[in-house]
Amino acid sequence: MHAQPHNPALPETGAPAVNAGMPAQENTVLHGDNMKALSGLPDESFTLIYVDPPFNTGRKQTRAQRTMVRAAEGEGDRVGFKGLSYNTELGSARSYHDSFDDYLSFIEPRLLQAYRLLAEDGTLYVHLDYREVHYVKVLLDQIFGRENFLNELIWAYDYGARAKSRWPAKHDTILVYVKNVKKYHFDSAEVDREPYMAPGLVTPEKRALGKLPTDVWWHTIVSPTGKEKTGYPTQKPEGILRRIIAASSRPGDWVLDFFAGSGTTGAVAAKLDRRFVLIDQNPEAIEVMRSRLPETTTYSEA
Structure with missing residues (x-):
């Protein structure tokens, strides 16, 4: 037995209404x-x-902003592309309550x-x-x-x-x-395709096209x-x-x-x-x- 959609009347508030049928004039x-x-x-x-x-x-969720800055060879706190040295600088943290x-x-x-x-x-x-x-x-x-x-x-x-x-x-x-x-x-035709997990089991044409997610x-x-x-x-x-x-x-x-x-x-x-x-x-x-x-x-x- 299917449940019926529950669509009770919603409470009215003082928020201003926008143009009927259009949520906004622009983004x-x-x-x-x-x-x-x-x-x-x-x-x-x-x-x-x-x-x-x-x-x-x-808990409160917080993530500090990290910026990678080039450092002299061997002096950075991590190694990046092509073995170059970088220092990680922490900026102001962004947070929200969860x-x-x-x-x-x-x-x-x-x-x-x-x-x-x-x-x-x-x-x-x-x-x-x-x-x-x-x-x-x-x-x-x-x-x-x-x-x-x-x-x-x-x-x-x-x-x-x-x-x-x-x-x-x-x-x-x-x-x-x-x-x-x-x-x-x-x-589904508008969705980006992805590689086959077992490409050897499909034809070359299918491998080139990829599969739908x-x-x-x-x-x-x-x-x-x-x-x-x-x-x-x-x-x-x-x-x-x-x-x-x-x-x-x-x-x-x-x-x-x-x-x-x-x-x-x-x-x-x-x-x-x-x-x-x-x-x-x-x-x-x-x-x-x-x-x-x-x-x-x-x-x-x-």
Whole structure:
């Protein structure tokens, strides 16, 4: 028996409404409480919503900014390309709080807003870790209906802690729900292909073409010294968002991320000719986005 989509009336707030049917005039970043900002956006105006909410680890997340500076031969604290010496300089740390006493009470009203804001052909991606994913899955079944559950994506990586008293946690989970399972947009032809894990078992033509990704994605994290690095502690790699945005939206569609963080969703959306609305209440996130997103992006208080 399928659960019925749960779509109760949402509370009204004093947030100003934008033009009916259009979430914004241009690419927009809103600074402030996402509940207030979401309530001012029009119904069914986004083809794609991606959110990477706090994981509820119970601690403050901090990442110091690291800069690699050339040093005299043999005098650096690490060796880089072609054996050259480098010193690592630590800059100001970026941080955010990742702890809620009742995580579901926090996330539920925001997911209800996501349901309201998705177009009939829209898709929601919710990026979580092992601590909360099973609870949020049940909640999303109630909001969207189990028949509208599309995928559980596993993003696997090999970086970070090396636990010896348990199996080390090396993956995140991305839950995928659609507004209407009979109408949602999905275009696998737009997704970057990847190498076969056993190339000797396929023809040369298939090896050259590559295969479509499955629901398990092997992708590195953002390199601490790579060109994507912003220094923001929860930054996700552009390759993960590129796959999501390419598959579940079209050029010109509106994309929403209301836990925007470092702005990866907006950066990728702009490169793929999508329009975006990003929301975050952390001033450090807004600072990072100002340096990363197209100059034409509009910034305002939620």
